[in-house]
Amino acid sequence: QQTLRLILGDQLHHAHSWFAQVNPSVHYVMMETRSETDYTVHHIQKIAAFFTAMRRFADELRSNGHDVIYFKLNDKNNRQAFATNLAEIISRYGITHFEYQHPDEYRLRRLLEAFTETLTITTAVYDSEHFLCTPEAFSDFAKGSKSLLMENFYREMRRKHHILMRNSLPEGGQWNFDSENRKKLPKGHRPPAPLLFDTDVSEVLTDLAQHPITTMGSIDGKHFIWPTTRAESLQLLAFFTRHCLPLFGTFQDAMAPAEWSLYHSRLSFSMNTKMLSPAEVISTAVSEWEARPEDIGLNQLEGFVRQIVGWREYMRGIYWLKMPEFATLNFFNHKTDLPAFYWTGRTKMHCVRDAVQQSLTQAYAHHIQRLMITGNFALLAGIDPDQVDDWYLGIYIDAIEWVEITNTRGMSQFADGGLIGTKPYVSSAAYIDRMSHYCGTCFYDKSKKTGPRACPFNSLYWNFYDRHREKLSKNPRIGMVYSLWDKMTPNDKSAILEQAAHYLEHLDAL
Numbered sequence: 337q338q339t340l341r342l343i344l345g346d347q348l349h350h351a352h353s354w355f356a357q358v359n360p361s362v363h364y365v366m367m368e369t370r371s372e373t374d375y376t377v378h379h380i381q382k383i384a385a386f387f388t389a390m391r392r393f394a395d396e397l398r399s400n401g402h403d404v405i406y407f408k409l410n411d412k413n414n415r416q417a418f419a420t421n422l423a424e425i426i427s428r429y430g431i432t433h434f435e436y437q438h439p440d441e442y443r444l445r446r447l448l449e450a451f452t453e454t455l456t457i458t459t460a461v462y463d464s465e466h467f468l469c470t471p472e473a474f475s476d477f478a479k480g481s482k483s484l485l486m487e488n489f490y491r492e493m494r495r496k497h498h499i500l501m502r503n504s505l506p507e508g509g510q511w512n513f514d515s516e517n518r519k520k521l522p523k524g525h526r527p528p529a530p531l532l533f534d535t536d537v538s539e540v541l542t543d544l545a546q547h548p549i550t551t552m553g554s555i556d557g558k559h560f561i562w563p564t565t566r567a568e569s570l571q572l573l574a575f576f577t578r579h580c581l582p583l584f585g586t587f588q589d590a591m592a593p594a595e596w597s598l599y600h601s602r603l604s605f606s607m608n609t610k611m612l613s614p615a616e617v618i619s620t621a622v623s624e625w626e627a628r629p630e631d632i633g634l635n636q637l638e639g640f641v642r643q644i645v646g647w648r649e650y651m652r653g654i655y656w657l658k659m660p661e662f663a664t665l666n667f668f669n670h671k672t673d674l675p676a677f678y679w680t681g682r683t684k685m686h687c688v689r690d691a692v693q694q695s696l697t698q699a700y701a702h703h704i705q706r707l708m709i710t711g712n713f714a715l716l717a718g719i720d721p722d723q724v725d726d727w728y729l730g731i732y733i734d735a736i737e738w739v740e741i742t743n744t745r746g747m748s749q750f751a752d753g754g755l756i757g758t759k760p761y762v763s764s765a766a767y768i769d770r771m772s773h774y775c776g777t778c779f780y781d782k783s784k785k786t787g788p789r790a791c792p793f794n795s796l797y798w799n800f801y802d803r804h805r806e807k808l809s810k811n812p813r814i815g816m817v818y819s820l821w822d823k824m825t826p827n828d829k830s831a832i833l834e835q836a837a838h839y840l841e842h843l844d845a846l
């Protein structure tokens with residue numbers, strides 16, 4: 337028997353049971369294809385990161401004695417799609433059995449299911465052995481719960497995997513330490529300089545240049561900063577727990593000009609490609625906290641654990657529970673085109689400019705920039721969620737549909753009508769000013785709702801609630817907003833709505 341095993345670009349899991357033994361009749365196949373570079377407009381760094389990490393993973397497998405068939409983008413026999421390349425190899429190598437791991441993306445899962453149906457040889461599907469919760473276990477949770485709230489799921493996961501638990505009680509006596517977290521960065525406070533790698537990815541860029549592939553963003557191909565091996569990912573994890581974890585929770589929602597990574601881990605690419613497992617990231621963080629309780633408060637650790645054990649696993653569960661319908665949801669029926677400044681960063685709004693420019697230069701923005709700056713603006717402006725999704729799916733180094741679409745369409749755009757979030761994540765300038773240092777040096781005036789330099793977030797915020805009153809006013813978490821709106825004079829209200837209408841007509845000029 338000759339077995340062929342497919343490894344996808346986000347399945348770089350060194351400890352998968354597949355690799356426990358070297359078997360000369362087992363051949364692994366990895367491929368760089370136009371089907372993957374072209375399904376959306378990706379950031380150039382995202383493509384470079386995936387292809388470099390794949391090439392380095394194939395080298396590691398080979399040095400451990402495994403046989404790897406690798407299609408580089410430019411290889412002459414590369415037919416640029418999974419099914420055609422696989423069919424070719426199966427016939428060329430006389431393969432009698434085909435195996436793959438469950439893809440994380442709906443698109444690829446369907447593709448491989450359809451492909452295996454065309455085969456006459458035997459096939460098998462494996463778990464990717466990465467996540468803490470299976471789609472089946474999530475579906476059981478969903479059936480057994482009155483609400484799909486992340487908080488309920490998170491507690492169940494903590495109990496089930498015995499993470500930060502003392503018998504049946506949460507460590508420290510409470511599940512959530514948010515009230516101690518989420519502070520603004522004090523003026524003059526400098527977070528640690530981020531650990532950046534210095535990889536030469538010019539070979540991949542040269543290969544890419546041979547193809548008419550549209551990309552966005554910029555890259556320094558000689559000094560690529562993202563981790564592209566497991567060893568580098570482990571270094572980044574060690575750096576994070578040593579230097580950033582002590583203040584992770586405190587500043588997890590803070591934003592400041594020129595500070596692009598703050599106390600964030602930047603481990604999402606390493607985890608989403610499975611170079612690191614969520615279990616080892618959590619256990620490393622917990623061990624560091626146990627070793628340095630005087631440096632790392634429980635509030636810092638719990639904030640971090642919640643993101644991975646809670647949000648990350650929860651988003652994956654929702655994805656498999658709700659796809660493919662999820663990708664079509666548009667609760668508010670938003671239809672406006674994404675303004676051009678999302679692709680260039682050319683806007684007078686300081687907070688948006690910084691978030692977009694940073695995303696174009698680093699392929700990264702941290703959660704609050706994604707949610708409360710670019711996402712917030714898109715929702716207030718009524719942008720078509722398909723276009724918002726495309727943008728987020730392309731621009732970030734860590735963007736893979738299962739975690740991108742649930743965060744974008746669900747958490748950020750409320751296009752799911754409140755499945756993931758209990759209310760829309762929108763704000764006026766007041767929140768942005770509370771959490772950042774952008775407003776003081778902005779062209780716009782954070783304190784004005786109307787007039788020539790009034791901050792667009794202010795009038796658009798009220799316009800959003802006014803135009804969606806029918807859909808939102810019954811939500812008990814929003815009642816306060818409508819009572820404030822109703823207390824304003826008719827003249828003030830119409831001036832705000834006129835200002836918003838003017839901005840909405842001239843989005844590209846903002």
Ligand code: FAD
Pocket residue numbers: 599600601602603604605607608640643644647648649651701702703704706707711728729732734735736739740741743744747748
């Ligand atoms: P940290 O702040 O250090 O957090 C630690 C880890 O927790 C992250 O690496 C990530 O694995 C996990 N995490 C934190 N928040 C979330 C969340 N809401 N959902 C899932 N996991 C979470 N994350 C992606 O991995 N890929 C995406 O394509 C993506 N798109 C997003 C789009 C929008 C509109 C929003 C609001 C969020 C998105 N996120 C996405 C979630 C989150 O913003 C990123 O995981 C995080 O910013 C990655 O940076 P970090 O590794 O420094 O995270």
Ligand code: SF4
Pocket residue numbers: 684685686687688764765768769774775776778779780781782791792793
């Ligand atoms: Fe952003 Fe408005 Fe503040 Fe300017 S004033 S930085 S646009 S919130």
